[in-house]
Amino acid sequence: MAKVRVRRKPMSEINMVPFIDIMMVLLVAFMISAPMMTQGVKVELPKTSSDNIALPEDKEVLIVSVKADGSYFIDIGSDRDKAVDLPSLTEKVGKVVSARPNIQVLIQGDTSVAYGSVVQLMAGLQNAGISHVGLVTDPMAVGMEER
Structure with a gap:
């Protein structure tokens, strides 16, 4: 007796399970590492009892x-930790806003920074053509009294 071999048809479906497994591992890796990638200058923000504004x-x-010593920093490019003078800061921000007019500019000032430094920054930004500027604060804890 001769055995008859039955030929199988080639499978034309792609097995998606390994692809989904890899994507899930990448998703978890990015979810864990994303909070660690936030960069910026460490400032002690003033605490307020105002509501958050949703952008x-x-x-x-x-x-x-x-910062408290009156030095300015801008959160773009590779020089995020390098202090810049006010004229070059306003020039850079003006260029960014002219390239991306939908961008929101926020000022993050230290609690002990001189009021004049923030006013000079706001005036410089206004001279650069930026009319809407927001101020960043930390929410005050419930029941916490201002000192």
């Missing part, structure tokens, strides 16, 4: 920081 998700944000 639209499609709106980009540019943060300009003022």
Whole structure:
């Protein structure tokens, strides 16, 4: 007796299980590492009891920081930790806003920064053509009294 071999047809479906497994591992890796990638200048923000303002998700944000010693920092490019002078900061922010007019500019000032430093920054930004500027604060804990 001769055995008859039955030929199988080639499978034309792609097995998606390994692909899904890899994507899930990447998703978890990015979810864990994303909070660690936030960069910026460490400032002690003033605490307020105001409500949070929700920005639209499609709106980009540019943060300009003022440290306690009055030095300015801008949260773009590779020189995020390098202090810049006010004229070059306003020039850079003006270029970014002219390239991306939908961007929201926020000022992040230290609690002990001189009021004049923040006013000079706001005036410089206004001279650069930026009319809407927001201030970043930390929410005050419930029941916490101001000192």
